[in-house]
Amino acid sequence: MPRHTFVLNGKPVTVDAPDDMPLLWVLRDLLDVTGPKYGCGVGVCRACTSHLDGAEIQPCVVPVADCARREVTTIEGLADGDTLHPVQQAWLDCDVSQCGFCQPGQIMAAAALLKKTPEPTDADIDAIENVCRCGTYSRIREAIKKAATAGD
Amino acid sequence: MAELSRRRFVVYTLAASTLTVAAPLGCDAPAAEGATARRSDVVVTGTDDEMLVLEITRDNKVRVRLPRVEVGQGVTTAVAMMIAEELDARLTDVDIPLAGARTKGNQYTGGSNSVSSLYGPARNLAATARARLVTAAAHRWRLPARVLRTRDTTVVAPDGRTVTFGSLTEAAARVRHPRVSSKPKPASRHRVIGHPTTRIDARDIVTGRVRYAGDLSAAGAKPTVVARPPTLGGKVVSVDDRAARALPGVLQVVRIPGGVAVVAESFHYAFKARDALKIRWSPGPLAELSDAAIRARLRAAVPPLGRPPRGSAQLEERFEFAFVGHAPMEVLTAVADVRARRAEIWFSSQSPMGAREDIAAAVGLPSSAVRVHVVRGGGSFGRRLNHDAAMEAALISKKARLPVKLMWSRADDIKHGRMRPAFQHRIRVSHAEGRVVAFAHATASVSEAWEGKSAQGGIKGAALSAAGSPVPSDSGLYNFGKLSGDSGSVELAMPLGAWRSVDSGTVRAAEEIVVDEIARTLGKDPVAFRRTTLRGKAVKAVLDKAATAGHWGRAMPAGQAQGVAVHEEYGSCVACLVEIDAADPRNPRVTRIVMAADVGTAVNPRGLEAQLMGAAVDGISTILRAGLHIDRGAVRESSYADFQWARQRHAPLHFEAHILPTGGEPGGAGELGVPAAAGAVANAYARATGTKPRRFPLNF
Secondary structure, three states: OOOEEEEEEEEEEEEOOOOOOOOHHHHHHOOOOOOOOOOOOOOOOOOOEEEEEEEEEEHHOOEEHHHHHOEOHHHHHEEEEEEEEHHHHHHHHHHOOOOOOHHHHHHHHHHHHHOOOOOOHHHHOOOOOOOOOOOHHHHHHHHHHHHHOOOO | OOOHHHHOOEEEEEEEOOOOOEEEEEOOOOOOOOOOOOOOOEEEOOOOEEEEEEEOOOOOOOEEOOOOOOOOOOHHHHHHHHHHHHHOOOOHEEEEOOOOOOOOOOOOOOOOHHHHHHHHHHHHHHHHHHHHHHHHHHOOOOOOOOOOOOEOOEEEEEEEEEHHHHHHHHHHHOOOOOOOOOOOHHHHOOOOOOOOOOOOOHHHOOOOOOOOOHOOHHHOOEEEEEOOOOOOEEEEEEEHHHHHHHHOEEEEEEEEEEEEEEOOOHHHHHHHHHHOOOEEEOOOOOOOOOOOOOOOHHHHHHHOOOOOOOEEEEEEEEEEOEEEEEEOOOEEEEEEEEOOOOOEEEEEEHHHHHHHHHHHHHHHHHHHHHHEEEEEOOOOOOOHHHHHHHHHHHHHHHHHOOOEEEEHHHHHHHHOOOEEEEEEEEEEEEEEOOOOEEEEEEEEEEEOOOOOOOOOOOOOOOOOOOOOOOHHHHHHOOOOOOOEEEEEEEEHHHHHHHOOOOOOOOHHHHHHHHHHHHHHHHOHHHHHHHHHHOOOOOHHHHHHHHHHHOOOOOOOOOOOOEEEEOOOOOOOOEEEEEEOOOOOOOOOOOEEEEEEEEOOOOOOHHHHHHHHHHHHHHHHHHHHOOOOEEEEEEOOOOOOOOOOOOOOOHHOOOEEEEEEEOOOOOOOOOOOHHHHHHHHHHHHHHHOOHHHHHHHHOOO
């Protein structure tokens, strides 16, 4: 079994897994990191959205082999200890969540967007593809704008 | 509402070493049978039984095991607020774990009844506990109880001394005669109820700590998926699993009624092995049936409307609504550990009592040997009224002799999944001398044909009350003269289910579209016409609020328009004003939504706003975008790529909800907004484009 080493939420981890095993199942089934959710397995719903070297990825369609020696960040690693990331804080302030299942992915997508585009327009926010079946989109928009302001 | 306020609330003290009080639940049920004779110190053996039970723990937590499921609707937060209010506890000290399946009582999450059914019992329970805690503190300090106050999960003496509830709980458990009132506060003194409050689980959600069924490591359960037939209800003819079993990480392959299950060390291996199974399937019972034929059969099943009043002119419209998946973000998932003499199941269930019975029967155990743990769900919208996946998981665990964690794939969910039935409506408005004199509405919907005892599990009948039930227009929302209604159905062997707002989602949406049509026919403005024809004061008030706040009638550029609709149900009412940009009619964007609701007391206005916001997106999705096609007995769609649920770019850029501060008993809110939002989106689209949309979703 091939061995893969990468940095997960700031700590090096090594797993024995086939090269083509999606990062999502490595995280969830081998490492018990369950913040990234399965919602479709084909990179469409984006409930698993996490970061690879700081950029947005969908771990359900990224083979673990592609992560070798790189930095994977999941929702569990976004906060700085007890200090929430500004996007998480904005999510709390706006009480965005309903069922909560898509929100780790939404937050990771928003954090990646703000890193690239610190002052996103409505069109930038509209480009986020993550599905929220509860329909929290208006509060997501509000929270992203709030987090963008907090970063000033 | 008067009915509820007349109800007496009985609260029991349970024999326990820490303060534990219980109130019977059940909407209209009298006090618990057998317990009525013994008013206090009732020993409830076993678990909570049919009670709502509150315990003050020694570590100063308030714990209430809730016989409901949290699926995002915010019931745990609302109940925590009721408890915190009456106890004067900090919200962060209140824990609301979900109760496991019980043997009796009301453990049903549905019909938007949770808050209204819990509002009395929860507050009485907490007020009783508070009275005992205060009395215990009075004994300890040798002070009159009436001079003591409660604040932040403590009792406070006039000199400022405080003692936590936790350190009083043992003494309070022995208090027989509370020295202060056990009655809930008047609403005028509410400091929690009615105040916008962030969800109690919000921080756990944003940090990824919340655990759903698929995140549990219970029982060492092994990842499991099922290969399912290409058509609805298809059956396995033969299976060659040699290649699948030879793959790494595969533990077991077993046949179940719905297909072939693979148990593996990881979902990665489970999916790979599933795809390596060589299965011959027989076609399902609908294999020759497609949408066109279903539509034709529905059309024929719509009952006749009867004769219109003599001398009246007629406006008649027909509507068609496609099947719609529930598609909660969390696919159906269940952990099952079935042994020779007992079984334990973990999953998210709106009806765990029925689930336990069905699972016990399926695996051949007495229901007393089956333990069902209710887990929070990642959305539901009615989907978790049925327990299809839990039944399968139990059967797989029994056959494979392994604890299993069964997960439906998203394709399983969309293709085999339970759907809102396709509906057709025929509505005729009779008018004379500028007034509506009769309103007739006939419907037909697909209903689920049951082949004997279903192996899929579910609420039969109760959740699918379409056939034969009176349409909501019978309640006479409008002053439309003679009302009549009838319904027909087409029975098909399809997995259907109650979908948020159930029949009202199409019935009332269609009616609101017709109300706009008749207003136009009579040369009236849609809001002005509703204002003069609506019967209820409350619904007129929400309409006025939405129209004012939403600037009804403001000038809009070509291709853009406003639309409005109202709805009344669950003891609540709502109005929705939508602005749409349909300059490109094939790619409309709802730009703004203003809703106004009257639900009596809104326990958590922020939670209510969230429910309305979600309902607005349901309206956008079901009217403009998202439905399921049936092609030769199979659902065409298979993921969110083709089941076109709204994304951020389809949601309104601006949303606001106004909650009317009317007070009184709380009504239902979870499903309330759907019909109004759907109707308002359709009406806005019609006005923006000058078209008459009659088949939904439009972009299908």
